[in-house]
Structures are given as structure tokens and as C-alpha cells.
Amino acid sequence: MELIFFKMPNSNAKSHRGHRGGQEAGRRELVSRSLQSAQHCLEDQDFGTAYAHYLLVLNLAPELKNDVRETFQFTLFKWAEELASLARIQDLFNCYEQALELFPNDEIICNSMGEHLFRMGFRDEAAGYFHKALKLNPDFADAKENFYRVANWLVERWHFIMLNDTNRNLIYQKAIEKVVRSGCRAVLDIGAGTGILSMFAKKAGAPCVYACELSKTMYELACDVVAANNMEGEITLLHMKSLDIEIPKHIPERVSLVVTETVDAGLFGEGIVESLIHAWEHLLLQPKPKNQDIGTEDYGQVIPAGAIVFGMAVECKEIRRHHRVGIQEVACVHLAETVEFCSPTRASVNSEETIEPYTTEKLSRVPGGYMPLTEPFQAMTVDFNNLEELKSLATRKPCKISIPVTQGGVLDAIVVWFVLQLDDEHSLSTSPSEETCWEQAVYPVQGLPDYSVKPGDTVMMEVCCEDCYLRIQKISVLTSEYGMDIERENTLASGNEAELCSALASLQTTSTSDGMGQECMLESTEIALLNNVPYHECFNAAIGKVLSSLIPTRESLSMDVDGHDREMNFEKSQNKNSSYTTHDPLYVLDVSEGFSILPIIAGKLGPVKAYSSVEKEQHQIALNIISEANHFPKETLEFWLSHLEDESVVLQRPKSDKLWSIIILDVIETSGLIQQEVMEKAAISRCLLHSGGKIFPQYVVMYGMLVESQSLVLESAVQGTEPTLGFNIAPFINQFKVPVRVFLDLATLPCVPLSKPAELLRLDLMNPYLNSSNREVKVQVSKSGHVTAIPFWYHIHLDEDIYLDTSSDSSHWKQAAVVLDKPIQVQLGDELVLNIQHYKSNVSITVKQ
DSSP: OHHHHHTGGGSOHHHHHHHHHHHHHHHHHHHHHHHHHHHHHHHTTOHHHHHHHHHHHHHHOGGGHHHHHHHHHHHHHHHHHHHHHTTOHHHHHHHHHHHHHHOTTOHHHHHHHHHHHHHTTOHHHHHHHHHHHHHHOTTOHHHHHHHHHHHHHHSOTHHHHHHTOHHHHHHHHHHHHHHHTTTOOEEEEESOTTSHHHHHHHHTTOSEEEEEOOOHHHHHHHHHHHHHTTOTTTEEEEOSOGGGOOTTTTSSSOBSEEEEOOOOTTSSTTOHHHHHHHHHHHTBOOBOOTTOOOOSTTSBEEESOEEEEEEEEEEOHHHHHHHSOOOSEETTEEOOTTEEEEOHHHHTTTOSSOOOSOEEEOGGGOTTOOEESSOOEEEEEEETTOHHHHHHTTTSOOEEEEEEOOSOEEOOEEEEEEEEESSSSOEEEOOTTSOOSOOEEEEEOOSOSOOEEOBTBEEEEEEEEETTEEEEEEEEEEEEETTEEEEEEOTTTTTTOOOOOTTOSEEEOOOSSSSSOEEEEOOHHHHHHHTOHHHHHHHHHHHHHHHHHHSOOOGGGOOOTTOTTHHHHHHHHHHHTHHHHHHSOEEEEEOOSSOOOHHHHHHTTSSEEEEEOOOOHHHHHHHHHHHHHTTOOGGGEEEGGGGOSSTTOOOSOSSTTOOEEEEEOOOBOTTSSBOTTHHHHHHHHHTTEEEEEEEESSEEEEEEOOEEOHHHHHHHSOOSSTTTTTOOOHHHHGGGOOSEEEEEOTTTOOOEEOBOOEEEEEEESSOGGGOOSEEEEEEEBOSOEEEEEEEEEEEEESSSSOEEETTSTTOSOOEEEEEEEEEEEEOTTOEEEEEEEEETTEEEEEEEO
């Protein structure tokens, strides 16, 4: 039969045409049937089979691509969601690869593929798909938002700040030149980033330069940078950790110089100790003997050569309100003494996980400033050219330090910075008193019975390097009172090694391990929220107004707006109208993120069934303890997620026959941006409210103003070749710049206002027909200058009379700013027209020229 088949071309033409015609008819019939089957499968929500039918159709009839594109996309996305929920990851990616073979230039499929990759932690790969989607359609809002989000992960913002720090670059260049010109043969750059230190070494004349970088994105960026600076064949780039480099597999021989800047605000946090121990043992030539005047070509050394770590005790209200709960009652809710709130920096002491024991701040920009309580003190020194010292860092006993208090105040934190000694001639300081690209490490003081200090007191602490982190621990205060020395000790960090000094007459301690207290770890933003009294009082008043409008007027349940008599009235209603409160509660749902006491506030205002969406067990325990301390019946507060079969569908009815009276949504992220999918959540929420019910907030107004700020410019993009000393880096790293800077403190941002605040946008969650996705705003220039950015913030309206200002001193929210690509020169009296576009959760602000 096979032979007959291959001889068929010799048959007559008419028969051949007939055969082709029959094949075509069969193809059309199969395509038609497959399309019908796909449609039936979609109606039955059998997305997998529908997808298979569409694949067949598109392979048989490519000419139908444009006709079925949208339906195919819908089917692909639905089937991908199903595969993801079943953890069939390989099948999911196979489907996307098939789809991209059929539609290689489809920006929507590229973007969707990137979203799946990002959710699974493949950020480098996700960035590639988002970037491709944007190249295909530069106005594609979803891809733009996704790329900006992933860009912040892949290229951290400090890269821009450091590359713009001309002084830092110049000092590193001089130190590297000095060593290379003294005879250094081979250089290894550990944690190369953009490759700037490698290029310094090559330009200085190093015969062999190697550089390693673990991040795929940064490695590829460095390759482009090196090539653009005509050093492609002269610098060997390795996409790997330095710990994995082997000789001669990756580099031919030991090097004479390691250059690195793998240091963070706390010096050791990026693993410099571990990487240098490995380098000395496996990659570097032996160190040069001390006190011998010999050449350097046969010996190894490290830049930086060492560091001196400094510290200082400070008072700082901003640090305090983010790390210590400073209130005992808020909006008529008593916070139980048996719950001890702490921030992650304190929890790191006894945590099994490796948690960074400090936070970071640019102290020169902290709102409200700071006050030194002691003189700066030397906490530690480290010699990066001494292998034995590096190896002993993690095992040596903590160093006990006692520092006299020179200024009375409140002990809020120990602030740490360092001087990085590149060699005996060149150094860099990260001190808060110097204007550099560096932040300082902040060790908040927590767990003391009393934080007040005065001259004559002594602040005591231990300093060590553990888990590759610099730790300041066991902070206590030795104070002289009534002729006796008394130590006020950090109760959590005291551990089992509390050693009493003979000078102590008394030791004040409290214990969290005696079973009496419940420790509850909150993120610093959650502690700042709990300390935000106006926030809770505004919600108290607004919730009270809604509940009072929904509850029938009764003498026993008169509810005043400002809430002074509500607790008493609620108790009366519980006693006198128990049948009412038992059978007819009002349902309140709080789906704001993180730890929130709003359900408890609602529960104190009337016959309410309040649901909290907190997930963490210790948060739920803490809320239950607070509920009991406020004499709540157990059934008043419940945890909503425990009632849901599918936790991904948080917004649904409280019961099949009930609706919500109040739904509380998180609208603004603490970063200063609008929460993702907030309008979609509001649309669902509106359908779940009974008559007279409300969403909180009801609407949000966004404000902004024109400013001139060189700081924002330098923090957003590398400014040409001047700061990088002639090397062409800016065009490559600036591909990852994002137009919006987040987590700003507008009160301390170095800037010159060029206009008064203007209303930019209104988002109404209760009345969406009032919203506009595109509007123009005219802004009057009040001062001549160059507009470089537009900072923005929000008024969050719980109703017409009650609102929260995210730029206020008590706000737990930060602000954000749009940074312009190019400054715009303006004169007093000019008028700039801003184009405001709102799409999903993304707001874009552009200047209409």
C-alpha cells in the first residue's frame, strides 16, 4: 500500500485535484466541528477540553487566528488558573509555550505568562515576559504595572543611589588603582552588580579581571555594560555565587585582589564574612606578611581592608511609634496588658528563623528628627585581610559595652553606622551626619520597664556577629536612684545568662516566659497603625453613625456619634434586649490587611457580629484576649477565613440569607500606592450590602503638588556618565527605572514646592458612576523652578464629614511620587496641565506639554 501511495502523483490530474478537494472539505468539516465542540465545552466550563479543541483548530486553520484570538485567550487563562490550582505547573507552562508558538507577538499572553512566573517566584523570567509585552505594546497598562513591580525586585533602588554617588565611586576607583599599579596581577569582583568595580580594575591596568554575580538580571545587565564600554573580552563575567567558584574550573589561578561592596547598613547583612572566608581559603593568594616592605604581586588582599563600627543611643519618636505600642486604650477599646506587642527586630532574638535584627533608616530624613542620648561609641572593628579574625567573628563571645548617658530623654534605639576602610589611605563613612547614599542600621529598644534616661545613667549592651548579622542585644539601663544602682533590663533578650554585677543593688525585670503574657509580633507598619489614634477614633465615629442609622430607635440603645456612652449603652442592650442581639445582629466584615482592632471597635458599638480577616494564629489569640478584656461575649468576634471553603473568595455573604452592614476594605498600601484590585473588591462588596449598609472608606481623594527635588531624581535613575566616572552604565540600568518612588516621607523629603496641593483624582467605592478613568487637572505654579516630581497622598473619606489624611504626622501610611523623565522649567504664574489616568489600581500622572 505504501508503494501505491507514493506512486499516486503519476495518476491523472483530475483525480489529484479531486483528492485535494476532498482533503480541504474534510479539513473544513473538522475545523467546524472542533469550534462547535470548543464552544460547548466553554459553556460547560470544561476549559481543558476547550483549549485542546482550539489548539487543533489553530493548527489546522491558521487563517482563523484573528477570529478566535480573544476566545482562545480567555480559554487559555481559565485553563491555566485550573492547572495552577491543581499544582500542574509543567502542564501550565506547556500550554503557554504552545500558545506563544501560535501567537508569538501577543502581548496579553506574554503578560499572563509573566504573572504566573512571578507568582511562582521566577522573577527574572517574569521580567522578560513583561518587558516583551511592553515592547509589543508600550501603552499596555497591565504589563507596565507588572514590569514596574518586578523591576523593584530585580534591580533594587539603592543601585541608582550608589551609582549616582560620585564620591563613593571615586574613592573606590582610587583604592583599586593604587593596588593594581603596585603589581596586582588578577582581580576578582565579588557581587559585581553593574560591573563598575571590575571596570575600575581593568582601566587601572589589571591583566586579568573576573567578576561574579548571582542575580540573573544583574549578570545580564553587567554583560551589556562591559560590552558597551569595550571591555567584553577583557573582563570574565561569571553567573554564580563566589562560594561556588572553583580553580581551575572557573578561574585559572588564585587572584591577588578581591574587590567587593557586599555590605549593607548593618555591615555584615549581605554575607561579606562568609564570602571572604571562602575567598581566603580557596581563591586568594596568601596575605602579605605584616610589617614587611615587599611587593604585592605575590600576595592577596581585599578591598575593603576593614571596617570600624560605631553606635549611638538616640531618642526618636518615629522609630518609637513603629516598634513600641505606646497606648493602652484607643477608641474605647482597652488593649489587654497580658498581650505584649513587639516588632520583628525584637522577635529575632529568640526566633528559630534567621530574621534581620535591625531595620534601616536614613536618619537625616526621619520625620521629627532624632536626639543623641550618648556620644558615638566604637562597637567593633573587623580586618577583612585577616582570615582567623573573620572565622572567629561568629564564635567569639559577645562584647559587653557600657556607655554613659549625656542627654536626658527616652531611649528608643541604638543607631549603628561604620567607616569602611578601603586601604590605609581611602575610606567611606555611612555616618548619619554625612550626606551619603547609605542608610543607618537601627536597633529599636524594646521590652524595658522604663525607657527614660538621664545624665549619669549608663546604657549597657552586648555586641556580636551571629548568623552573619551584626547584633546589638541585651540592651539595658543602669540608673542611680535613691542612692542605689538599678538595672532596667530588656526582658526578652535577657535569656538564661543574666549576670548580676556586684554594683547592682536591685534588678528590675519582667518576664514574658512565665505563661502570663501573650507575645504578639507585628510588622512595624502594623505597630504604627495601632499607635494611630486618629485612625481608630475616625473609624469609631463613622461605624457608630452607620450602626445607629440601621438599629431601630430604642431608649435602651441610644447611640451618640462621638462614642462616649456607647459601651454603657451596648451593655444595656445586651441585658435588656438579649433576644434582639441574639437573633438580629448587624454583620461587620473587616478585610483590611494585617492586624486590625476595627472589628472589636465595631463590636462595642451595638448588637454586632464582627468578623476579622486576620490569618496569623498569634494575631487571632491577641484579638481574643483583647475581646475578653473588653467583656465581649465570645460570639461577638469571629475569624472570617475559618468560615470560608475557598479562602481566595473572601468577599461573600455572612450567611446564605444575610448581608453585611459594613465592609471595611484596605484601599491604600502603606507604601503610598492604591491597593491592587480595590475597585473590583468594591464592586463585589456593593452587592453584599443590605439597604443602608456602607463600604469603608466610601471614597478616596488623591492630592498632589509640583516639586523640585534633586534627591528624587538621583534615587530614580543614573544621571549620565559623570557620576560613574565616564563609564557608560546609565542606559542599561535605567531600563529598570520606575516612574513612581514609594515609601516617602514628604515632611522630610528634600524638595522645593512649586505649587499648592491640588485634587488629582477621586475614587468613589459606593458610587462608581462618579469615577473618571481619565481627567485633566490644571495646576497653578506658585514658585519658579524646575518641576522634577509630583508627590501624592490621599484623604480617605469614611463619610462626608470624617476623613483620614495619609500625609498627617500620625499616619502609618507613607507617601509616593511620580518622577518625571525630564525636568520642566516653570515660572511663577504658569499653569501646568496634568493628565491623570486610572486603570485598575494603577494611576499614571503625566504632564501635558
